[in-house]
Amino acid sequence: EADPLRAGLLAQIAVLPVAEAAEATSMDVEGEEKAPEKPTEILPEVSVYLSLLVINAFIGAEMLDQAQAACEALVTLLETLNRRTLDPLTSKAYFYLSLVHEKKGTLPSIRTLLLSAHRTACLHHDEMGQATLLNLLLRNLLSQNLVEQAYKLGVKLTNFPEKASNNQFCRYLYYTGRISALQLEYGDAYTKLLQSLRKAPQNTAAGFRRTVQKLMVIVQLLMGEVPERSTFNHKEYRAALAPYLVLTQAVRAGDLLRFNAAVAEHAAVFKADKTYTLVIRLSHNVIKTGLRRISVSYSRVSMEDICAKLHLDSPQSAEFVCAKAIRDGVIDAVIDHENGWMTSKELTNVYATNDPQRAFHKRINFCLNVHNEAVRAMVYPPVSYKKKADEKKDDEPTAEEIAKEIEEELAEEE
Structure with missing residues (x-):
């Protein structure tokens, strides 16, 4: 009674007309017993x-013990059945x-x-099951920080099915x-995360997009790039990326104390x-x-001043840091x-270096990849294409017709 949806449904059901029993007609045989339905x-x-x-x-009700028992019973049942129509439901059962x-x-x-289920899906050519189970295995390994095993399974040894669903490909x-x-x-990493974010559904899966965006911000900072301000001002990401905005500001300012405070x-x-x-790696x-x-502000600066400005332990540490930065x-x-x-x-003129060429090449390469993906995703109606090809073929003259026309023209000239 407290649930308005339930009360509304019951009220609608109450006003539905009730089917009355059909009266006996002249076609019915009196006294004849009907056979029980199978x-x-x-x-x-x-x-x-x-x-x-x-x-x-x-x-949904957080009854995890009952859910586990039901899942295990269902998986046991599915292992005894060998029906291709059950493949999508089987992958869903393993997901649950x-x-x-x-x-x-x-x-x-x-x-x-x-692992056993993934091997079975590969033998049965069940691409939906392969994609789902591969993602579940990667999530399982990453949850235990088994990065090397996850790399060998997901990147080095296993190819993702081409006909898998878009959602599974985004997860992969x-x-x-x-x-x-x-x-x-x-x-x-940045290329794959960017592709995952673009392929993800835009009207749903907000949590997935936030998770991808958080990792993308850290990867950009590790690459030496600063994410755009619009990323943090986006309505969907503003609250979730607030800690990452503080971190980005500290990295951009080069303030080690501010960075340590943000991390703590x-x-x-x-x-x-x-x-x-990954955040800990940002200290470098x-x-x-x-x-x-x-380096840009001072033409010459002592190691003591560098140590004080960067909040390092000693001038010797500052010298080691400077030597590594020069080498890199x-x-x-x-x-x-x-x-x-x-x-x-x-400072040398940046346009005299290869930096503009590399930046231009990066943008051109991105545009070409987008074009190639769009071409591969295009679908042509096979029937209409065949009709157009047949019409074009009929319109073109054959070799015999061309030879006949040439003979007629020569005869007229003679």
Whole structure:
């Protein structure tokens, strides 16, 4: 009674007309007994679908023990059935099983089962099952920080099915992008995350897009780039990216104290988002940014001043940091070890270097990739295309007709 939706449905059902029993007609034979109807056989697809609805209700009500028991019983039943029409429902059953174990914190216990199911899906050429189970395995491995195993499974050894759904492909791009980021391949990680964000549904899956955007911000900072301000001002991301905005401002300013304060304040958020490991790596980028600012501002600066400005432990640490930055090409300077200072070289014209060419090449390459993906995604109606091809073929004269016309023209000239 407290639920307005339930009350409204009951009220609508109450006003529906009730079907009356049909009266006997002259065609009916009096006294004839009708044969009992045979019970209708329930298809396995129907029973599996209803089981998935029950499992979904259990998960929504946080009845995880009942949901786990129902999932295990359903998976056991599906292993005895070999019907291709059950493949989509089977992948959904494994998804719910993984979700229940993730909520209970027992994901490693089903890893062997998922591997066996993935092998079976490959043997049955079940592309939907392959895609779903591959993503579940990657999520399982990444939850335990088994990055090397996830890399071998998802990137090195296994090819993602071409005919899989777009949603599963978005998840796969996110997981592989995260693996690349953890393995210091930031350029490849950023490309995959950007592709995942663009392919994700724009009207739904807001949580997925926020998760991808958080990781993209960290990867951009690790690449030495600063995300655009519009990213943090977006209505959908503003609240979720607030800690990352503070972090970005600290990295952009090259202030190590401000960066450490931001990490300490929002450490719980970063750990919950599973980006804390990548955030810790940003300390080197903060030092490089600060050192670059010092190099531009001063033609010569002592190691003591660098140590004070960057809040390092000692002048010796500052000298090591400067030497590494010079070797990596972050700054163009010379260290005078005897006098204890660093001398910056004059700034060269950026247009005399290869930087504009590299930036232009990056943009052209991106446009070409977008064009190629659009061409591959185009679908042509086969029937209409065939008709046009046949009409074009009929309009073109054959070799015999051309030869006959030439003979007629020669005869007229004679």
